[in-house]
Amino acid sequence: MTQPTIADSKQVSARQRSLLHAATFLAGLGGLIVSSPVLAQRNPDAFITRQRAIEEQVRQQLDRELPAEQKFEFDWGGWYSFYLFLFDDGVDSSRTFRQNDLRLWSSLSLDKGAHQFYGRLKLQYLDWNSGDAPDGDDDDWVGPNLDRGFYQFDLQRAIQAYENKRIPWNFKVKVGRDFVDFGTGYALSIPLDQVLLTLDVADLEITGLMGTTIRSNDNIDLSHPDSSNSERNFWGTQIKYTGFEKHTPFVYAFWNEDQHKEKWPVLLREWDYDTWYIGFGSTGELVRNLRYNTEWVFEGGDTYGDGRFLQKDDVEAWAFDVELEYLAQWATKPRFSAEYMFASGDPDRLGSPTDTVGGNRRGNDNSFVGFGFRDTGLSFGPRLSNIHIWRLGASFTPFEDIEAFEKLELGTDWFLYHKNHSRAATYDPTADQQSGYLGWEMDYYANWRITSDLAWTARLGTFFPGDAFSDQTTRTFFLLGATWSF
Numbered sequence: 001m002t003q004p005t006i007a008d009s010k011q012v013s014a015r016q017r018s019l020l021h022a023a024t025f026l027a028g029l030g031g032l033i034v035s036s037p038v039l040a041q042r043n044p045d046a047f048i049t050r051q052r053a054i055e056e057q058v059r060q061q062l063d064r065e066l067p068a069e070q071k072f073e074f075d076w077g078g079w080y081s082f083y084l085f086l087f088d089d090g091v092d093s094s095r096t097f098r099q100n101d102l103r104l105w106s107s108l109s110l111d112k113g114a115h116q117f118y119g120r121l122k123l124q125y126l127d128w129n130s131g132d133a134p135d136g137d138d139d140d141w142v143g144p145n146l147d148r149g150f151y152q153f154d155l156q157r158a159i160q161a162y163e164n165k166r167i168p169w170n171f172k173v174k175v176g177r178d179f180v181d182f183g184t185g186y187a188l189s190i191p192l193d194q195v196l197l198t199l200d201v202a203d204l205e206i207t208g209l210m211g212t213t214i215r216s217n218d219n220i221d222l223s224h225p226d227s228s229n230s231e232r233n234f235w236g237t238q239i240k241y242t243g244f245e246k247h248t249p250f251v252y253a254f255w256n257e258d259q260h261k262e263k264w265p266v267l268l269r270e271w272d273y274d275t276w277y278i279g280f281g282s283t284g285e286l287v288r289n290l291r292y293n294t295e296w297v298f299e300g301g302d303t304y305g306d307g308r309f310l311q312k313d314d315v316e317a318w319a320f321d322v323e324l325e326y327l328a329q330w331a332t333k334p335r336f337s338a339e340y341m342f343a344s345g346d347p348d349r350l351g352s353p354t355d356t357v358g359g360n361r362r363g364n365d366n367s368f369v370g371f372g373f374r375d376t377g378l379s380f381g382p383r384l385s386n387i388h389i390w391r392l393g394a395s396f397t398p399f400e401d402i403e404a405f406e407k408l409e410l411g412t413d414w415f416l417y418h419k420n421h422s423r424a425a426t427y428d429p430t431a432d433q434q435s436g437y438l439g440w441e442m443d444y445y446a447n448w449r450i451t452s453d454l455a456w457t458a459r460l461g462t463f464f465p466g467d468a469f470s471d472q473t474t475r476t477f478f479l480l481g482a483t484w485s486f
Contacts, residue, residue, distance in 0.1 A: 073109040074106070074109075075106065076104075076106035076107070077105055077486060079102075079103050079485040080100070080101065080483070080484050080485075080486075081101040081482070082481060083480070084096075085097055085481075086476075086477075086478050087379070088473070088474075088476055088477070091134075095128070096128065097127070098126075098127040099124060099125070099126055099127070100124065101123075102122070102124070103122055103147065104120065105119065105120035105148075106118075106119055106120075112157050114153065114157040114158035114160075114161050115151070115152075115154075116151070116152045116154070118149065118152075119146070119148065119149040120146075120147040121143070121144050121145065121146060121147060122142075122144065122147040123141075123142070123143040123145075124141070124143055125139075125140075125141055126139070126140045126142065145216070146177060148191070150175060150176025150177060151174070151175050151176055152172060152175075153172065153173045153174075154170065155170055155171040155172065169199070170198075171200075172196075172198040174194070175194070175195050176194070177191060177193050177194070178191065178196070179192075180192050180194060180196065180209060180211065181372070182252040182279065183238070183252055183280075183281050183295045183297075184281060184295045186281075186297060186321050186372045187254075187297045187299075188234075188252075188254060188371050189371065189372040190371050190372075191214055192209075192211030192234060193212050194209060196208070196209055197209075202243075203241055204239060204241060205239070205240040208236075208237050209235065209237070209254065210234070211233070212231070212232065212259075213231065215229055217229075217230045220369060221273060222355055223271075223352065223359075224355075225262040225263065225264070226262060226263060229260065231258075232256050232257065232259060232260065233256065233257045235254065236252060236255065238250060239251055239252070244284070246285040247285075248282060248283050250281060250283075251278075251279070252279050253278045253279075254276065254277055255275075255276040256371070257274050258272045268307070268309050269309055269357075271304060271356050272304055272312070274303070275299055275300065275302075275303070275315050276299070276301050277297055277370070278297070279296060279297040280295075281293070281294045281296055282294060289329060290325075290326050291325045291326075291327070292323065293321075294321065296319075297318060297319045297320065298317075298318050299315060299316075299318065299368055299370070300314070300316060303315055303356070303359075305356070305360040305361060305365065306351065306356065306358055306359045306360060306361050313364060315364070315366075316366055317344045317365070317368040317369070319342055319344060319370065321339065321340070321342070321374065322340050323338070324338050325337040332398055333397050333400065334394065334396040335394065336393070337391070337393040337394070338391070338393075339389075339390070339391040339393075340389070340390055340391075341374055341384060341387070342388055343384040343420070344367065344368045344385075344420055345367050345368075345385060345419060345421045345424045346364075346365055346386070347366075347423055347424050348360065348361040348362055349361070349367050349386070349425055350423065350424060352429075353367050353385040353386040353387075353424065353425050353427060354367065354383060354385050354427065358425065367386055368385050368386075369385055370384060374389075375391075375413070376389055377443060377461060377463065378441070378443045378459055378460075379441055379443070380417065380428070380438075380441050380461075380475070382417065382428065382438070386420045386424050386426055387420060387426065387438075388418045388420060389417055390416040391413055391414065392413070393411065393413040393414070395409055396409070396411070398410060407449040409448070410446050411445050411446075411447075412442065412443060412445070414442050417438035417441075417466070419436040419437075419438060421436075430469060432468075432469070432470050433469060435466065435468040436467075436468070437466035437467045437468060438465070438466050438468050439465045439466035440464050441462065441463040441464065443459070443460070443462075444459075444460045445457070445459045445460070453486065454483070454485075455483045455485075456482045456483075457479075457482075458478075458480050459478070459479040459480075460476070460478050460479075461476070461478075462476050462477075463475040463476075463477075
């Protein structure tokens with residue numbers, strides 16, 4: 001076998017860095033959206049998981065590209081992003097916010113990839129215009145915090161490195177802080193401090209999960225006295241079948257147990273949301289260039305209803321998602337997508353579709369509350385609970401023949417929103433009318449990778465409230481930013 005040269009090693013490292021450069025401006029965008037306290041109050045799960053999902057797609061790609069032929073490989077890098085955005089959140093018609101975001105990462109691979117170490121730190125500076133911060137803190141430092149950090153052992157690569165054999169099956173163990181998603185991420189798509197076991201045998205990929213939430217992350221119940229922290233344990237398993245050429249079906253089950261207790265007891269009030277989820281679905285290609293993904297989820301468990309503290313209510317909820325994407329083989333590389341998202345609601349949840357206070361009042365709780373992510377719009381961005389969402393999207397690269405602009409992408413997404421139960425609440429408290437029609441939104445975006453190290457992005461989202469809002473004022477969200485990676 002030909003031994004790799006120093007030049008080969010440099011080429012591998014450059015390829016890794018180019019993969020990171022290609023996606024870091026998206027990760028920076030996700031980081032901006034997540035860190036806004038206003039948006040955290042409106043929709044923490046969706047915006048936080050947007051950042052984490054994008055960043056972990058980059059990390060997973062880097063893992064696949066680690067050079068298995070080398071005994072030792074070390075790499076490091078980072079990125080700095082600056083973003084400015086202005087928006088109307090339905091409470092204040094004009095808020096201005098700036099974010100500085102620094103990420104530093106390093107990875108180490110030993111013994112042909114048998115042992116892998118990865119770490120990433122995050123440091124942010126949040127700057128609001130005077131009086132615009134919802135919590136009154138116009139300037140704030142966040143971090144430095146451990147964003148990701150884990151060790152992974154790969155049995156197949158270890159046997160190949162130590163005994164020069166290749167076994168037809170594999171077993172991996174990952175320990176540390178990393179991102180986890182089951183299925184397509186509709187019900188579970190969050191970072192956890194975890195132990196993840198993966199067995200690849202025959203045409204099956206079997207995953208076992210034991211994990212706990214990062215304590216500094218927001219609680220899914222914003223009515224909790226300490227909603228800025230989360231303490232929730234997860235257990236689960238997933239099975240994927242990889243034997244089909246163009247389809248990957250999956251089935252999973254996971255449980256979560258709420259361990260987060262209020263610092264000071266509240267008279268005649270309890271908070272606990274202990275639920276389990278069973279899901280199934282598939283991803284793949286129906287015909288050439290027409291991709292799809294779908295996921296169906298049933299949720300059970302128990303929780304305290306509004307004003308209840310002696311007896312819990314049963315949870316019986318469900319959700320599903322279907323998406324199609326067509327990659328046209330034409331000039332300018334156009335993409336077209338269509339998606340339908342559904343999450344059940346409860347007709348007597350009149351104050352909130354997800355929280356304990358203002359939540360379920362009698363009988364079973366039929367409102368879906370998951371830990372997953374979907375893009376539900378830039379300006380409105382509702383949680384996946386008590387809602388129907390229809391989305392149409394398209395994007396293209398209009399100047400692919402001009403070298404300076406060949407990596408400029410323009411796109412749009414259009415959303416239509418309607419409640420599952422018209423009388424019940426949606427995530428936005430300004431939807432104060434008992435009507436099912438929530439409204440519609442149009443989003444436009446431009447992504448331009450100017451060089452391998454510099455990227456620029458712009459986002460414009462406009463939400464047009466429906467009959468569920470007494471205030472029919474159009475809401476606009478505008479974002480402009482740049483990312484430098486190194």
